[in-house]
Amino acid sequence: MIEAKKRFGQNFLKDEAVLEKIIQSMPKNDNVIVEIGPGLGDLTKKLLEIKDVIAFEIDRELCAYLEERFKDEIKSGRLKLVCGDVLEQWERNLVQRDYDLVANLPYYVATNIVLKALQDDRCKNILVMLQKEVADKFGAKEGNREFSSLSVLAQSSGDVERVAVVKPESFSPPPKVDSAVLLINKKRNLEDGGFFDFLKTAFKQPRKTLMKNLSQVFDKELLSSLFSRLNLASSVRPHQASTSIYHQIFKEVKEKIDGEQPKQSEQSTKESADPAKPTKTTS
Numbered sequence: 001m002i003e004a005k006k007r008f009g010q011n012f013l014k015d016e017a018v019l020e021k022i023i024q025s026m027p028k029n030d031n032v033i034v035e036i037g038p039g040l041g042d043l044t045k046k047l048l049e050i051k052d053v054i055a056f057e058i059d060r061e062l063c064a065y066l067e068e069r070f071k072d073e074i075k076s077g078r079l080k081l082v083c084g085d086v087l088e089q090w091e092r093n094l095v096q097r098d099y100d101l102v103a104n105l106p107y108y109v110a111t112n113i114v115l116k117a118l119q120d121d122r123c124k125n126i127l128v129m130l131q132k133e134v135a136d137k138f139g140a141k142e143g144n145r146e147f148s149s150l151s152v153l154a155q156s157s158g159d160v161e162r163v164a165v166v167k168p169e170s171f172s173p174p175p176k177v178d179s180a181v182l183l184i185n186k187k188r189n190l191e192d193g194g195f196f197d198f199l200k201t202a203f204k205q206p207r208k209t210l211m212k213n214l215s216q217v218f219d220k221e222l223l224s225s226l227f228s229r230l231n232l233a234s235s236v237r238p239h240q241a242s243t244s245i246y247h248q249i250f251k252e253v254k255e256k257i258d259g260e261q262p263k264q265s266e267q268s269t270k271e272s273a274d275p276a277k278p279t280k281t282t283s
Contacts, residue, residue: 012039013104013129015170018181019046025163025183026050027100027125034095034123036086036103036113041066043104044079053079054095056086090116098122104129107175111150114138114182118157118190126184127163135162135180140239147239148206149199155243158186198250203238210238218253226252 013019023046035055038044039062047053048070057063063083073079082089087109101117110130117123130138138154139162140146154160163181168174201217202210211234214223227234230248232241 011104011106011171011173011175013043013166013170014172015166018164018166018170019043021164022102022127022129022181023047023050025127025181026102027127027185029100029124031098031100031124032095033102034099036101037106038062038066039104041069043102044070047102048073048078052077054082054099055079056082056084056089058083058085087112087116090120094120095122098124100125100127102127107131107134110134114184115153115190118153118184118186119192121189124186126186127181129166129179129181131175132165132178132180135182138182138184142242143240145239149196149203152199152243152246153190153196154184156247157188157190158184160184194254195247195250198253199246202246202249206238208237209234210236210241213238214249214253219256222253222256 019042022043031051033047033051033053035044035047035053038055038057044053044055044066055066057066060083063081066081067074070079070081074081086094099122101113101123103113105113105128107130110128111134114126114128114130117126134150136146137148137150139160140148140151142151151160161183163183166179166181168176168178171179202213204213204216210232211220211223211227224234226232226249227236230245232245
């Protein structure tokens with residue numbers, strides 16, 4: 001019997017009702033399924049009854065077990081099992097075709113994996129088990145205390161729905177917290193371009209005002225003018241602004257900064273080329 005390993009954050013989902021709920025919630029399309037961390041293969045087995053699966057497993061012992069359990073499916077090409085770190089594979093190219101991510105994700109890498117999937121133009125839908133606290137942050141609406149940078153990023157990409165809450169006893173061994181199944185139907189690919197860092201600044205201190213957080217990086221007069229045009233109170237907290245507001249603010253401050261950069265560069269070039277301007281020397 002294979003035991004769950006703490007270093008890989010393994011909690012094997014054993015609840016048949018939850019497994020069926022995941023299967024029933026799958027988007028109906030022709031995309032291949034990517035499963036990350038198949039564990040003992042209980043979800044994999046149900047997925048293979050519907051579609052082809054590409055599974056990524058970092059645990060070599062589990063890989064050997066899965067190779068034996070699904071040897072017929074692997075031989076027929078219905079299952080492709082990749083043994084190794086999925087994040088390293090993602091640095092190159094995860095898969096060459098459109099896919100849906102369907103997985104019970106290890107808690108310690110779940111957020112990173114969802115963000116990777118949101119940015120991967122090959123990923124069309126995300127149906128994953130997460131720690132409930134993290135799932136709530138991805139799915140929170142503006143005004144909710146859980147609304148965070150993760151909420152903005154997920155909602156910038158598509159529609160977010162919490163499918164089910166899963167209690168610890170549904171796993172072996174049981175985790176110490178509740179889990180949740182989250183579905184993100186992607187409408188567009190999530191692109192960075194500085195937006196991620198902007199959100200980190202905006203939500204850096206959630207109890208402070210959005211103006212206070214942003215003014216640590218951006219000009220306060222620019223922000224005051226912008227907030228006024230957007231009918232946004234200077235006292236608004238980060239969780240009280242909408243996803244669309246964050247995009248509008250970012251667009252304005254980015255255009256302002258980008259617009260100033262050539263002028264600054266031009267001025268620096270002019271000053272360095274001006275023979276009448278004394279040069280600084282060191283002795």
